[in-house]
Amino acid sequence: MESASGSGLQAESASPDRRKRGHGFESRQERLAYAILLPVLGTVFVVVTYPLLFAVGQSLRATRGGDFVGLQNYASALENPLLYDALGATGIYAGIVLPTEILAGLGLALLVHRTVRSPRARLALYVFATIPIVIPPVAVGVIARLIYAPGYGVLNHLLMLAGVVQAEIPWLSRRDTAMLAVSSVDVWQWTPFVYLVFFAGLQTVPRESIDAAQVDGATGWTMFSRIELPYLRPLFLMVLFWRIADVLRVFDHIFILTGGGPGSTTQLLSVYLYRVAFKFFDTGEAAALAVMVMLAMSLLYAAATRLLPLERD
Amino acid sequence: MKRWVGLSILTGVAVLALAALLASSGLVAAQGAKLVIAAVAGNESLGLKAVAPMYEREHGVKLDIVEMPYPTLYEKLVTTFQAGAPTYDLVMLDDPWMPKFGTEEWLTPLDSTYGFKRDRDIPNVIYEVGTWPPPRGPVPPSEKAKPKHLLGITVVGNVEMFMYRKDLSPAPKSWDEVLTNAKKFNKPGSMAGYVVRGAATNPIVADFLPILWSFGGDVFDANWNVVIDSPASLRAVKFLVQDLKGVAPSGSENIDAADRSRLMAIGQAYQSTVWPGEVTGIVENPKVSKVIGKVGFIPMPAGPSGKGYGMMGNWLLAIPKASKNGGAAAAFITWVTSPKVQKTYAEAGGIPARKSILNDPAMNKANPYFSALAKSLEAVPNWRPRTDQWNAVETILGTNLNATLAGLSTPEEATKKAATEIRALMKKAGY
Numbered sequence: 068m069e070s071a072s073g074s075g076l077q078a079e080s081a082s083p084d085r086r087k088r089g090h091g092f093e094s095r096q097e098r099l100a101y102a103i104l105l106p107v108l109g110t111v112f113v114v115v116t117y118p119l120l121f122a123v124g125q126s127l128r129a130t131r132g133g134d135f136v137g138l139q140n141y142a143s144a145l146e147n148p149l150l151y152d153a154l155g156a157t158g159i160y161a162g163i164v165l166p167t168e169i170l171a172g173l174g175l176a177l178l179v180h181r182t183v184r185s186p187r188a189r190l191a192l193y194v195f196a197t198i199p200i201v202i203p204p205v206a207v208g209v210i211a212r213l214i215y216a217p218g219y220g221v222l223n224h225l226l227m228l229a230g231v232v233q234a235e236i237p238w239l240s241r242r243d244t245a246m247l248a249v250s251s252v253d254v255w256q257w258t259p260f261v262y263l264v265f266f267a268g269l270q271t272v273p274r275e276s277i278d279a280a281q282v283d284g285a286t287g288w289t290m291f292s293r294i295e296l297p298y299l300r301p302l303f304l305m306v307l308f309w310r311i312a313d314v315l316r317v318f319d320h321i322f323i324l325t326g327g328g329p330g331s332t333t334q335l336l337s338v339y340l341y342r343v344a345f346k347f348f349d350t351g352e353a354a355a356l357a358v359m360v361m362l363a364m365s366l367l368y369a370a371a372t373r374l375l376p377l378e379r380d
Numbered sequence: 381m382k383r384w385v386g387l388s389i390l391t392g393v394a395v396l397a398l399a400a401l402l403a404s405s406g407l408v409a410a411q412g413a414k415l416v417i418a419a420v421a422g423n424e425s426l427g428l429k430a431v432a433p434m435y436e437r438e439h440g441v442k443l444d445i446v447e448m449p450y451p452t453l454y455e456k457l458v459t460t461f462q463a464g465a466p467t468y469d470l471v472m473l474d475d476p477w478m479p480k481f482g483t484e485e486w487l488t489p490l491d492s493t494y495g496f497k498r499d500r501d502i503p504n505v506i507y508e509v510g511t512w513p514p515p516r517g518p519v520p521p522s523e524k525a526k527p528k529h530l531l532g533i534t535v536v537g538n539v540e541m542f543m544y545r546k547d548l549s550p551a552p553k554s555w556d557e558v559l560t561n562a563k564k565f566n567k568p569g570s571m572a573g574y575v576v577r578g579a580a581t582n583p584i585v586a587d588f589l590p591i592l593w594s595f596g597g598d599v600f601d602a603n604w605n606v607v608i609d610s611p612a613s614l615r616a617v618k619f620l621v622q623d624l625k626g627v628a629p630s631g632s633e634n635i636d637a638a639d640r641s642r643l644m645a646i647g648q649a650y651q652s653t654v655w656p657g658e659v660t661g662i663v664e665n666p667k668v669s670k671v672i673g674k675v676g677f678i679p680m681p682a683g684p685s686g687k688g689y690g691m692m693g694n695w696l697l698a699i700p701k702a703s704k705n706g707g708a709a710a711a712f713i714t715w716v717t718s719p720k721v722q723k724t725y726a727e728a729g730g731i732p733a734r735k736s737i738l739n740d741p742a743m744n745k746a747n748p749y750f751s752a753l754a755k756s757l758e759a760v761p762n763w764r765p766r767t768d769q770w771n772a773v774e775t776i777l778g779t780n781l782n783a784t785l786a787g788l789s790t791p792e793e794a795t796k797k798a799a800t801e802i803r804a805l806m807k808k809a810g811y
Contacts, residue, residue, distance in 0.1 A: 143808075149801075217631020218639060218648075234569075240633035240786050328580035329633045330783025345455045346581075347772040347805070348480075 119361075125354035140355035144343075150356070152331050153339035156246075160335055161314045163250040164257070168310060169303075171254070172261025177291065179262075180269040196259035204256070208323030211252045215239050215324065239325050242332045249333050252320045257313065261306055268302045269295060308368060315360060336360065414442040415709055417470040417697075418457060421447040423657035424536045424695050425472065427730015431721055439715070441708060450474075454771070461486040461700060469705040470712065473532060475509045475694045480768040482512025482531055483522065488699040489529035494710035496530055501719065501734050503757045506534045510696050514766040518602050521810060532696030533713050537656075537733030539756040540590060540691040541749065543644065543663065544651035546676030554682045555594060555619065558651065562627035565650040573627030575643055575652040576620065578785045579636040581778035587653055588781055590691050592616040593762050594683025599773065599802070600765050604811045608777065609799040615684075617791040621784050633786040638662070645669040653680070655693060656731045659749045677749035679756045690761035694733070733757065769809050776801045 129136045144150060183189055199207075214222050215238040223235045238244045276294050285293070318337045321327065327334035327342075334342075340360075344353035419425040425447060432443040446468070448456055454477060460467050461484065473481060481487050490496040490510075498507055508515050510532040513523040542558075544551060548565060552558045558574065566573030577587040592598065597613030600606060607613060625632055629643065641662035643649035647670050654663070654677065662668055663675055680688035697716070699709045715721055719734060726732045726743060731753075737743055738754035764770055777798050784794035 216639070217634055218629060218643065235630050237631040237633070240631050242786070242788060325634065326580040327779070328782045329786030330580075330788045331779055332788070334779075342775055345451075345458075346775045348458065349772075 122354045122357055125350055126358050128351055130349050130351040136351070140351040141359065144352045144355045144359070147352075149331065149334075149339060153334050153336045156332065156334055157314065157336045159246055160250055160253075160317075160333075161311065163246070164253045164314065165307070165310055167250075167254050168258045168261050169306060171258045172306075173265050173299075175258070175262040176265035176269055177295075179266060181287075193263070196263050199256045199259050202256070204317075204319035205323065207252060207256055208320035211248070211320055211324055215248045240329050242329060245325050245329055245333050249321050249324055252324070253314075253317060256320075257310065261310070264302050264306050265299060268299045272298045304371060308371070311367070312364065315364070413705060413708055414444055415469040415705055415712060416444045416446060416467065417472065418453060418460075418468040419445050419447050419472045420453050420474070420695065421449050423661040423729065424538070424731070426660070427725040427728050427732075428472075428535065428716070430728030430730065431716060431725050434721070434724065435712065435715060439711075441712070443712070457481075461702070464702050466700075466702040466704050468700055469703040469709045471698055471700060472535065472695050473698055475692050475696060476764040476770050476774075478509070478512055478532065478696070479514075479520065479766045479770060481698070483520065483768040486701055487512075487531040488701050488703070488706055489531060490533065490699070490710065490713070491530040493706070496533065496710075496714075499717075501736050502534075502717075503733065503735065505692070505757060505760050506537070506694065506733050509692055509694050509763055510534060510698075514763075517763075517766060518600065518604055520604075520767050532698035533717055534694040534733045535697045535713075535716060536695035536731045537738075537753060537757065538693035538695060538731060539656070539753055539761045540586065540680070540693055541654055541656070541752050541756055542651070542678050542680050543654040543659070543675050544678070545671070545674055547674040548650065551676055551678050552651070552681050554688075555591065555684075558681055559619075559623055559627070562624065562650060566627040568629075570648065572629040572643060572649045573651075574624050575635060575640045575649045576624055576628045576632040576785065577635055577637060577640050577653065578625075578628075578632040578782060579634055580782035581775050583636045583778070584781045584785065585774045585778045586691065586693070588616070588620055588777075589762070589764065590653065590680045590689050591620055591683065593689035593691075594680065594685055594687065595619065596683070596685040599777065600767075604767070604806060606799045606802045606806065608802065609795040614791060614795050617781065617784065617795055621781070621791055621794075625785060633782055642668075644675065645671060647671050654749075656749055656753060660729050660731070660747070664748060673748075675748075677752040679752055679759055688759075690756040690759065692761045692763040767806075767809075767811070769805060769811075772805055773802050776805065 126140050127135060127137060129139075179189065179192055183192065214220055217235065217237055217239070220235075220238065222238065223232070226232045226236070227234075236244065238248045272295050277290065280290050280294050314335075316337055317335060318341065321333055321335060321338055322341075325333045327338045331339075340353060340356050343349050343356060347353075417428070419428060425445065429445055432445060436442055453472070454474070457468075457471055457473065457477075458480070461481070488494075498504075507530060510530050511528050512531050513519045513526050513528055515528060542552075544561070545565075549561055552561055562573030564573070565571055576584075578584045589599075592613060595612055595616035597607070597610060597616045599608050599613075629635070629649075637655065637658055640649070640652050641654070641658040644652060644654075645662050645665070645668055659677065664672060666672055680690045682688040697713050699706050699713075703709055716725065717734075719736060722730075722732045722734050722737055723743075726737050726747065732738060735754060735757075738750045738757070740750075744750045765773070767773070780789070780794040780798040780801075783789050784791050789797070
């Protein structure tokens with residue numbers, strides 16, 4: 068007892084010292100952690116925080132002279148009817164590419180997950196899926212132009228060779244086909260990314276759950292909706308936001324394929340912002356637009372994370 | 381020993397200070413220095429690249445030519461100048477950029493700073509296009525009080541001209557004849573009667589302006605009032621998007637200069653407008669063309685106004701104010717525009733502006749467009765409106781013209797919309 072009691076006393080008496088020593092030790096650890104983080108935080112400040120603050124500052128100043136103009140650039144940006152044309156075009160583009168890429172990517176992931184068992188075949192599919200993602204968007208735009216261009220486009224040539232059409236289809240000159248052409252490039256490049264994400268998600272579904280469901284006679288759809296979908300739910304949100312952010316950034320292939328035309332049919336928000344910034348050189352209005360896009364995305368993300376459950380049931 | 385160390389440090393500091401002094405004065409650049417030139421990628425910089433090794437050999441100055449695609453070059457230059465960075469010692473600039481660069485006072489005057497004088501062998505219009513504020517035509521309100529200075533010298537004497545298949549018909553004298561010939565030779569699928577360079581923004585505007593001026597229309601009047609929706613301008617728009625489109629290949633809304641020249645080079649087009657760079661690069665290039673010797677080059681045909689207007693598209697060499705090698709850069713401009721070097725420059729594919737070279741029979745044999753270019757310069761081609769808002773105006777006009785060419789709006793709607801947007805832009809810019 069004594070011993071025990073003594074130990075207890077010792078332990079109690081030693082505790083403040085250890086806490087003191089421990090406190091010092093933790094401080095050193097913290098200092099080390101901060102020292103390690105400092106270059107990263109510094110880089111983030113230089114490449115993210117400073118430009119962001121600079122853009123906000125720019126949006127409150129006149130393009131000519133740099134005088135403080137309050138929210139005038141925001142008002143001027145919102146009054147411009149071309150902004151709403153660009154928003155409309157972005158909405159149509161997103162309405163085409165997002166569902167197509169998510170459904171096709173998910174379908175492919177399920178198909179491969181359920182039917183392809185060979186590790187080599189899976190590796191080959193992984194490599195094939197990676198190729199479009201790593202090609203620079205400019206190169207993708209040039210390749211797409213060779214497919215759709217008037218006069219020498221491969222697609223028209225093949226269609227005419229097969230007797231499907233008698234005369235060239237001006238893919239990039241008509242409102243409907245131009246939007247489809249630029250969307251098809253996005254779908255080609257980014258469906259594999261969606262496939263890879265969902266395929267990785269499907270690998271996390273426990274084998275026992277699937278085996279048990281199969282024993283119970285679950286159908287393919289039940290298996291997907293009751294067993295696999297809950298594991299994919301957080302990934303849906305990630306894919307959705309990643310792709311929405313990409314749709315807002317998309318530029319290269321549209322610039323090369325149509326230059327935003329015909330008229331302003333394919334002038335998406337990013338192309339419009341580029342024009343305001345680098346053709347009109349209205350840096351104040353361009354900064355105001357950029358800040359508004361950033362705020363809208365942040366609000367959308369906050370709303371979606373509240374509405375869509377991130378965790379599995 | 382300590383004394384030696386101290387003396388060595390003192391000598392080192394003195395040498396460095398002297399070097400810095402010489403470098404800042406521009407004197408050291410004459411020997412063993414480097415000039416960084418921002419240039420446009422493409423045929424327009426062929427001549428410059430060809431004579432660069434000559435300059436290095438003769439003067440010991442290395443030329444670092446940084447090439448960028450057309451739209452990137454403009455953005456790069458504007459952002460570099462805004463930052464006041466001494467990145468480039470010399471810049472190649474398209475003449476419609478002069479109003480922006482002149483208004484912002486980003487360039488060093490070549491006349492008052494380096495004593496540049498006019499040369500009688502170089503057409504006057506070359507000096508006029510390099511002068512800011514503009515010596516003729518409307519002057520932007522903010523520029524009226526500024527003294528005129530020569531800010532750039534043409535290194536590529538580009539003027540937009542006209543090309544046609546001379547083996548099939550005589551040269552058209554008017555736009556009416558252009559349309560008549562186009563209807564005669566148009567065979568859908570095998571030969572286009574006329575190629576409209578109709579891609580959105582800059583391309584379609586470049587194709588349209590000579591027609592607009594020849595029809596008596598314009599973008600602005602002498603007082604910067606927008607007149608693109610005037611009856612004469614509307615007639616020109618209809619001529620392009622209805623008459624000429626009717627004899628053009630499908631997909632005109634996406635055809636740019638390279639597509640137009642390719643169609644001409646493979647014998648699938650009868651006529652179109654043309655820039656000199658397309659002639660050397662594609663139409664008269666034996667490696668790619670099937671129509672060598674079959675294409676005629678002439679100044680722009682006349683319109684209902686009775687006159688044809690070519691369009692200036694000169695590329696100038698200018699010295700940014702931030703350059704630390706101004707003296708050496710000026711010496712290079714003098715050298716590269718000299719008669720002796722211009723001949724070598726032209727032989728290497730460069731587009732000269734000297735009358736003696738453009739009218740030289742031997743040079744004309746090798747470059748069949750030289751005589752047309754000389755005549756176009758002599759006739760004093762029009763330049764695009766001299767306002768620093770031109771890029772924005774061109775974007776608005778080019779988007780609306782492209783829309784009406786694609787049938788998304790009527791010519792009346794397109795001109796009205798373009799005029800409204802341009803008026804709002806110019807008002808905001810203080811015009």
